[in-house]
Amino acid sequence: MRSFFSLLLILAASRLFAQQTKKDSIVKRDTINIHGYVYDEAGKPVKYIELRSSQKYIDFDRVNITTRTDTSGHFTLEGVKFNDTLTVEENILYASTPIYNEGSRFLIIHLPFAALKDVNQKGQMIISAKRTRAKTVPSFIRKSSDDPYCPFIGLHLAPRYKSGNERFIQLVNQQVLYPAKAIENNIEGTVQIAFKVEKDGTLTGFKVLKGIGYGCEEELINAIKRLGGWIPGIDNGRPILMTQTVSVEFKLTDK
Structure with missing residues (x-):
């Protein structure tokens, strides 16, 4: 009987030693x-x-x-x-x-900081209209200012539209009208706008990052202002100012 208990003790000690050795090997x-x-x-x-x-x-x-x-x-x-x-x-x-x-x-x-992303990154916004004259090379394309635009960076949650960014894309597509002057002059291309979402959700500091002229930038800015209703960015539970960008393609069709 004494030999049997001694054997059990030896087996238990061997198992404990093996477990400790295995654990140490994982770390060391x-x-x-x-x-x-x-x-x-x-x-x-x-x-x-x-x-x-x-x-x-x-x-x-x-x-x-x-x-x-x-x-x-x-x-x-x-x-x-x-x-x-x-x-x-x-x-x-x-x-x-x-x-x-x-x-x-x-x-x-x-x-490195992540690149600033458009609100419509996952959904395309195209404002289209029918041509009224044959397509020609645009006589005027306005570029953004030479001064570098430095967006405000340093938040944990990006600002978002009150009804969701997908709904914002739908509303912009519905409300932005193709300026008649741009249609007459066969002007098309991408317009990119930046604006600041304040701590209370109001929009300020609109800036044209990329424009094509003939009232397209103004039309987009006015539509965004009319929609309003943004939720500010959040930093550690507190609302904070942040910059948002929106890109819209103005495109003419032949039909």
Whole structure:
């Protein structure tokens, strides 16, 4: 009987030792601990953003190594591969680019800002009209100002139309009229407008980023002003000013 209990104790101890060895191997074998800071293009810390290791398995065990930056942009990742690729969670503020680490234990990461997106990115807006004369080369095309336009960046939620952006696209298509002067002169092309959505949802600071003249820009701006009803961008639960863009194609048809 005593030999039987001794055998059970030996088996239990062996199993515990094997589990500890396996656990240690997941964390320690061929891995390193890294830390560092994440900043945006302006040099400001990027807070509470998730970083993830690309590795999926260590010693046939599935792993999920992630962390979040603190208020200073600092992060720590433990038990990652020596040559690992880090990814950043999807975010409307920053471009999603892989971060390659070649064995460094300390990283300074700079995230590029994401490109400003049109409200109608997923839906085309075309204002069409029938030609009244044969198509010719436009005699006048107005370009945007040479001064660079710097949109306001730094929010966690983009502004949106009160009834949804898809409804906004429908209303713009319904309300924007093709200016008669543009039809007479065979003017067609894309108009892009930028405007600011204030903290209370009002629209200000309209600017023509791309124009074709003959009243097309004014027609689009006036339609957007009439529609109104925007919900402002949100930063950590607080409304904040943000720039939005809208592109519309003015196109003439022969039928």
